[in-house]
Amino acid sequence: MFRKILVLTLLAALLAGCGPAVAATQSPSTAAPIHVQTEAPTAAPTVAPTPAGVTLTDGLGREVKLASPAQKVVSLAPSNTEILFAIGAGSQVVGRDEFSDFPAEAKLVASVGGSMGKYSTEQIVALKPDLVLAAEINSPELVKELEGLGLTVYYLKNPTTIEEMYKNLNIVGQLTGHDTTDLVNSLKARVAAVDAKIATVTTKPSVFYEIDAPAANKPYTYGPGSFGDLLIARAGGTNIGNTLKDAYPQISLEQIVASNPSIILLGDSNYGATAEAVKTRAGWSGIAAVKSGQIFPIDDNIISRPGPRLVDGLEQLAKLFHPDLFK
Amino acid sequence: MLRIENLCVDYGLRRVLHDVSLNVQSGEVVALIGPNGAGKSTLIRTVSGVVPARSGHVHTNGDDFRSLTHIQRARYLAVVPQAVSLPPAFTVWETVLLGRTPYLGFLGQPSQADEDLARRALERVHALEFAERRVGELSGGEAQRVLLARALCQSTPILLLDEPTAHLDLQYQVSLLQLVYELAHHDHLAVLVALHDLNLAAHYADRVALLVGGRIKAIGAPREVLTSELISDAYCLPVQVVEHPLSGGPLVLPG
Amino acid sequence: MKPTPFFLVLLALGLALILSLAIGSVFLSPVELWDALRGQGIQTAMQILWDIRLPRTVLVALTGAALGGSGAAYQGLFRNPLADPFLIGVASGAGLGAVIAMSVKWPYSFWGLMAIPMAAFVAALLTVFIVYFLARVGQTVPTTNLILAGVAFSSFATSLTSFLMLRSTGEVRRALGWLLGGASQSGWTAIIAMTPYLIIGLGILTLSGHALNLLQFGDDQAQQLGLNVGRAKTVMLIAASLATAAAVAFSGIIGFIGLIVPHVMRLWFGADYRRLLPLSIIGGAIALLVSDVIARVVLAPQEIPVGIVTALAGAPFFLWVLRRTKNQGFW
Numbered sequence: 054m055f056r057k058i059l060v061l062t063l064l065a066a067l068l069a070g071c072g073p074a075v076a077a078t079q080s081p082s083t084a085a086p087i088h089v090q091t092e093a094p095t096a097a098p099t100v101a102p103t104p105a106g107v108t109l110t111d112g113l114g115r116e117v118k119l120a121s122p123a124q125k126v127v128s129l130a131p132s133n134t135e136i137l138f139a140i141g142a143g144s145q146v147v148g149r150d151e152f153s154d155f156p157a158e159a160k161l162v163a164s165v166g167g168s169m170g171k172y173s174t175e176q177i178v179a180l181k182p183d184l185v186l187a188a189e190i191n192s193p194e195l196v197k198e199l200e201g202l203g204l205t206v207y208y209l210k211n212p213t214t215i216e217e218m219y220k221n222l223n224i225v226g227q228l229t230g231h232d233t234t235d236l237v238n239s240l241k242a243r244v245a246a247v248d249a250k251i252a253t254v255t256t257k258p259s260v261f262y263e264i265d266a267p268a269a270n271k272p273y274t275y276g277p278g279s280f281g282d283l284l285i286a287r288a289g290g291t292n293i294g295n296t297l298k299d300a301y302p303q304i305s306l307e308q309i310v311a312s313n314p315s316i317i318l319l320g321d322s323n324y325g326a327t328a329e330a331v332k333t334r335a336g337w338s339g340i341a342a343v344k345s346g347q348i349f350p351i352d353d354n355i356i357s358r359p360g361p362r363l364v365d366g367l368e369q370l371a372k373l374f375h376p377d378l379f380k
Numbered sequence: 381m382l383r384i385e386n387l388c389v390d391y392g393l394r395r396v397l398h399d400v401s402l403n404v405q406s407g408e409v410v411a412l413i414g415p416n417g418a419g420k421s422t423l424i425r426t427v428s429g430v431v432p433a434r435s436g437h438v439h440t441n442g443d444d445f446r447s448l449t450h451i452q453r454a455r456y457l458a459v460v461p462q463a464v465s466l467p468p469a470f471t472v473w474e475t476v477l478l479g480r481t482p483y484l485g486f487l488g489q490p491s492q493a494d495e496d497l498a499r500r501a502l503e504r505v506h507a508l509e510f511a512e513r514r515v516g517e518l519s520g521g522e523a524q525r526v527l528l529a530r531a532l533c534q535s536t537p538i539l540l541l542d543e544p545t546a547h548l549d550l551q552y553q554v555s556l557l558q559l560v561y562e563l564a565h566h567d568h569l570a571v572l573v574a575l576h577d578l579n580l581a582a583h584y585a586d587r588v589a590l591l592v593g594g595r596i597k598a599i600g601a602p603r604e605v606l607t608s609e610l611i612s613d614a615y616c617l618p619v620q621v622v623e624h625p626l627s628g629g630p631l632v633l634p635g
Numbered sequence: 636m637k638p639t640p641f642f643l644v645l646l647a648l649g650l651a652l653i654l655s656l657a658i659g660s661v662f663l664s665p666v667e668l669w670d671a672l673r674g675q676g677i678q679t680a681m682q683i684l685w686d687i688r689l690p691r692t693v694l695v696a697l698t699g700a701a702l703g704g705s706g707a708a709y710q711g712l713f714r715n716p717l718a719d720p721f722l723i724g725v726a727s728g729a730g731l732g733a734v735i736a737m738s739v740k741w742p743y744s745f746w747g748l749m750a751i752p753m754a755a756f757v758a759a760l761l762t763v764f765i766v767y768f769l770a771r772v773g774q775t776v777p778t779t780n781l782i783l784a785g786v787a788f789s790s791f792a793t794s795l796t797s798f799l800m801l802r803s804t805g806e807v808r809r810a811l812g813w814l815l816g817g818a819s820q821s822g823w824t825a826i827i828a829m830t831p832y833l834i835i836g837l838g839i840l841t842l843s844g845h846a847l848n849l850l851q852f853g854d855d856q857a858q859q860l861g862l863n864v865g866r867a868k869t870v871m872l873i874a875a876s877l878a879t880a881a882a883v884a885f886s887g888i889i890g891f892i893g894l895i896v897p898h899v900m901r902l903w904f905g906a907d908y909r910r911l912l913p914l915s916i917i918g919g920a921i922a923l924l925v926s927d928v929i930a931r932v933v934l935a936p937q938e939i940p941v942g943i944v945t946a947l948a949g950a951p952f953f954l955w956v957l958r959r960t961k962n963q964g965f966w
Contacts, residue, residue: 113743114742151937164937165936166935166936167937168937169940171937171938175660175661175687176660176661192809193747201686203682299802
């Protein structure tokens with residue numbers, strides 16, 4: 054009896070191994086037919102569709118082909134939504150994830166879900182997009198699922214530097230038929246301006262950036278490898294979290310006290326954290342930033358969302374760290 | 381008939397049955413008596429195959445039980461355990477039908493013949509009227525009779541009962557043992573019944589086996605085994621054995 | 636076995652299947668649905684029905700069936716009303732395997748995407764294996780030992796999983812979504828991969844009703860009645876674990892179905908496992924289908940992880956059934 058079951062189990066394992074052959078012959082092509090819309094022109098200049106279409110390799114190594122720039126885009130991440138609107142493709146966005154809240158017009162676009170990583174594929178399909186723009190917060194399984202439904206998906210990998218962010222802007226520009234040269238140039242100029250002033254700086258204030266503090270003596274901060282860490286350094290500050298190992302580590306109160314930061318940034322001000330509350334925390338009163346009152350709320354989205362607002366973040370940080378240089 | 385030869389059983393490092401030999405012929409009731417912890421239940425569990433024996437043999441009609449499959453053994457030997465912690469949701473009918481397991485196919489689907497047997501078994505123990513009741517609703521006596529009916533369904537030549545009268549009122553003790561007596565003498569089963577009540581044993585058994593500390597101290601007719609020396613020794617309590625006024629058999633009284 | 640319970644239950648299954656196909660976050664009118672079913676609807680409706688809802692319905696039904704069936708089997712094997720398919724560690728093992736696999740950057744290919752469910756599946760079976768051998772005493776595997784070893788190992792695996800999740804905050808979102816349950820791998824791949832294990836596992840369990848009935852009287856009595864207790868328990872344990880592991884690997888950890896569905900079926904239709912097992916299999920499918928519809932619709936377009944719905948809806952429903960049948964039903 055037992056042996057029979059063993060044999061059956063092995064047979065089943067073989068059967069399951071035949072799965073890929075079946076699935077491979079069933080998977081449809083990734084490119085969906087594109088219809089060029091005759092819409093009213095948007096504010097930003099659009100590039101005439103080139104005869105050759107757009108062929109790019111996305112962040113998952115997939116080849117993505119569009120016969121002409123996408124006119125109906127579903128964005129699966131807030132950062133993608135911000136990029137789309139920033140490059141002038143806002144009117145081409147037909148669907149966005151639940152958490153896309155910038156710019157304000159984005160909130161008027163239909164939501165397709167997204168908390169806990171669960172999107173309504175039905176909604177996405179019903180919107181009939183010619184492009185779905187995914188980000189690193191979306192799982193490869195989701196990309197595969199949408200691909201399997203015949204949608205064209207582009208997975209935009211997170212940039213690790215500001216320069217890579219410009220590249221992402223260019224990519225999205227190509228995908229949606231917008232020239233991003235001017236935008237990128239203006240961003241570059243702003244960054245260069247900050248760089249120039251920071252180059253003259255002699256002392257860099259030590260900074261503690263609080264992402265979230267569910268437990269007041271073990272808050273989360275930015276570590277090496279995160280954009281927050283990068284921006285703080287570029288803005289002429291020293292991130293006390295830089296000495297830790299992870300990109301989003303927890304830091305203990307002891308370590309904060311030992312580093313004695315002169316500036317505290319509250320990334321969790323969006324969730325109600327205030328400078329007053331920090332001052333009352335037990336054990337925090339001896340920290341330089343608390344004593345001098347240098348505790349500032351900051352919108353974490355401009356520090357963490359990998360889009361053009363990172364430049365806003367850089368500028369705000371630089372102003373906070375070196376107010377004398379940035380009147 | 382049942383032949384137990386030189387059975388030795390260990391629980392871990394402790395020997396609980398020493399060289400136990402005992403025969404039970406068809407058509408007789410052998411009562412197994414002895415103080416608690418003597419090994420009565422262990423003996424029954426070992427004979428029925430639940431507890432492995434360190435050494436010794438259990439035969440019937442030439443077949444050594446060790447060479448039999450579970451199903452074959454279940455066709456030779458049925459056990460009536462004590463009616464405690466039975467699953468309350470099963471009906472009496474469902475419970476008794478389970479006795480036909482050794483003869484049912486893999487799926488356990490009873491045939492008409494199986495059902496007739498079950499019905500007759502229930503009639504035999506006078507439990508047919510509550511066949512649709514759930515086991516959880518039965519009294520101790522009723523449940524014990526149901527288990528006896530189940531054992532009867534197994535249609536075995538050998539019947540083992542493990543203290544079936546414990547927890548029963550006197551009238552149920554008597555009616556049950558009366559039935560057991562009939563099964564041996566009219567249906568020619570070989571019956572081994574572990575009992576704690578010495579006088580019931582004296583009354584209903586053809587032979588009595590006294591088990592003390594895992595060893596058989598005496599086997600024989602009730603008057604031969606139920607003597608004041610043997611019983612006082614076994615139970616560490618002075619007893620008097622007198623003649624039963626009605627049956628003439630031995631009557632054990634403390635003191 | 637009387638035909639009536641099966642008729643009722645199959646009818647309910649049919650209704651649940653229709654419900655699952657008819658309802659989703661995009662509203663399709665009955666006319667649109669009917670057209671799409673016949674292959675004549677508008678493209679969007681056809682795509683939603685055939686490519687999204689149909690595979691999802693099948694996957695959810697299969698998962699629910701696996702959980703209901705193995706839940707009934709576990710309750711019978713362990714003679715414990717609190718037993719569920721995750722008692723001896725399948726869920727925590729699967730979770731650990733999945734989270735470990737999630738920390739690796741797999742290539743975007745068929746096998747790369749199968750890596751996580753496969754890791755979960757293997758880890759789940761490995762856990763049962765380990766727990767089984769931890770609980771063994773000589774030739775037998777006492778049920779108490781199994782439960783203790785299972786609970787201990789589960790705690791260990793769960794803590795390790797939480798620890799790993801804390802260490803890589805980037806993956807926490809993905810891991811949490813997986814752990815809370817829900818059809819993450821949709822499409823026919825998951826269904827094709829799961830089905831052989833479900834057929835084997837649930838098939839064996841359906842045929843094991845008689846053995847389970849015998850086991851309710853205790854190992855001793857079951858053996859005395861002719862059952863090879865050790866072998867029967869091992870086979871059933873393997874079968875139940877195969878079905879559960881396959882379900883968990885593709886649908887994450889969904890609680891309450893395996894615990895409550897067998898109880899409801901027992902209260903309504905009796906304790907005979909020959910009937911209880913197939914009824915629990917079908918009942919599990921119905922329960923999960925209904926829960927999944929709720930999960931998709933209540934906060935549309937947001938989808939709640941179905942594990943949350945089963946917990947929130949399952950417990951009150953069970954209490955309601957219990958009250959309706961008090962004094963009639965027995966464990």
